[in-house]
Amino acid sequence: MLNIALAGATGRMGQLTLKEITGHADVEIAGVLTRPGNPFVGSDAGILIGMPPINLSITDSPKKAFSDAQVIIDFSHPEGLDLHLLEALQQEKPYVACMTGLNNVQQDALKKAAFQIPILVAPNTSFGIALLKQIITIASKALGSSYDISLLEMHHRHKADAPSGTALSLAKALAEDINSNHNTPPYPSQSPRPSHTIECAVLRGGGVVGDHSVIFAGEKDMITMQHRALDPSLFSQGAIQGALWLKDKAPGLYTIDHVLGFCQ
Numbered sequence: 001m002l003n004i005a006l007a008g009a010t011g012r013m014g015q016l017t018l019k020e021i022t023g024h025a026d027v028e029i030a031g032v033l034t035r036p037g038n039p040f041v042g043s044d045a046g047i048l049i050g051m052p053p054i055n056l057s058i059t060d061s062p063k064k065a066f067s068d069a070q071v072i073i074d075f076s077h078p079e080g081l082d083l084h085l086l087e088a089l090q091q092e093k094p095y096v097a098c099m100t101g102l103n104n105v106q107q108d109a110l111k112k113a114a115f116q117i118p119i120l121v122a123p124n125t126s127f128g129i130a131l132l133k134q135i136i137t138i139a140s141k142a143l144g145s146s147y148d149i150s151l152l153e154m155h156h157r158h159k160a161d162a163p164s165g166t167a168l169s170l171a172k173a174l175a176e177d178i179n180s181n182h183n184t185p186p187y188p189s190q191s192p193r194p195s196h197t198i199e200c201a202v203l204r205g206g207g208v209v210g211d212h213s214v215i216f217a218g219e220k221d222m223i224t225m226q227h228r229a230l231d232p233s234l235f236s237q238g239a240i241q242g243a244l245w246l247k248d249k250a251p252g253l254y255t256i257d258h259v260l261g262f263c264q
């Protein structure tokens with residue numbers, strides 16, 4: 001049984017992840033963290049998922065939240081990273097960073113911390129997206145630069161960033177492909193279309209969980225590869241699988257590609 005501390009537990013993904021952990025056979029919740037000032041601080045964590053008390057208080061102290069845990073899953077906010085990472089380092093606990101929108105300084109802090117603890121950087125914990133990334137790089141190699149590449153992504157109306165971190169990482173994977181001479185970052189749609197760019201169109205609306213399509217458009221055919229998240233608990237399940245994988249790893253910086261064996 002793996003003891004998990006959950007940061008950002010009062011948020012949308014935090015609540016879903018707490019629910020998944022409490023129903024999972026191989027993991028147990030050992031700490032529930034939110035930010036100082038959150039009205040749930042001091043309450044029993046069961047309240048977050050409509051359950052009777054589970055005898056675990058929601059705390060705003062990373063030290064307290066992480067003390068009984070073997071792995072930390074962080075679904076908070078980029079602003080929470082610095083403090084949470086510092087405490088993970090002090091307690092030498094593996095850390096799964098699930099938030100999106102980390103800046104370069106924070107990315108560097110994760111790289112540095114990974115010399116001391118195992119860190120899984122997972123802004124998208126869907127295994128399907130990791131698979132899509134593999135498939136599109138194969139397609140790009142096979143099709144060559146005569147096909148124009150476009151990304152289309154749609155998310156719910158509350159999403160803070162655009163394009164999504166996932167769309168950016170798909171564009172990066174395509175641009176890094178050795179046979180591709182497409183420019184990155186993704187460019188907004190333009191007419192006429194400039195050559196060798198990865199176009200990116202963004203849609204926001206309703207409760208859409210997360211749709212990413214990669215379109216290869218040639219003169220005589222068009223190939224579309226799509227991932228559609230139907231239920232956000234998909235991301236919670238991926239984070240838990242990631243935590244289970246990370247628990248015995250040596251210090252280092254890992255991604256979902258490592259979890260799935262797509263890279264060493």
Ligand SMILES: NC(=O)c1ccc[n+]([C@@H]2O[C@H](COP(=O)([O-])OP(=O)(O)OC[C@H]3O[C@@H](n4cnc5c(N)ncnc54)[C@H](OP(=O)(O)O)[C@@H]3O)[C@@H](O)[C@H]2O)c1
Nearest residue numbers: 008010011012013035076077079080099100123124125235
């Ligand atoms: N890895 C993935 O596959 C995946 C999937 C979906 C979302 N995400 C990312 O996960 C993060 C959370 O998403 P969400 O939709 O759950 O957001 P959310 O509902 O806004 O929840 C964020 C949580 O973090 C807390 N928080 C905010 N600022 C904080 C700070 N400075 N220090 C510590 N905690 C802080 C919030 O507390 P308050 O409620 O008190 O503000 C809340 O509990 C986002 O970065 C999102 O983009 C990742």
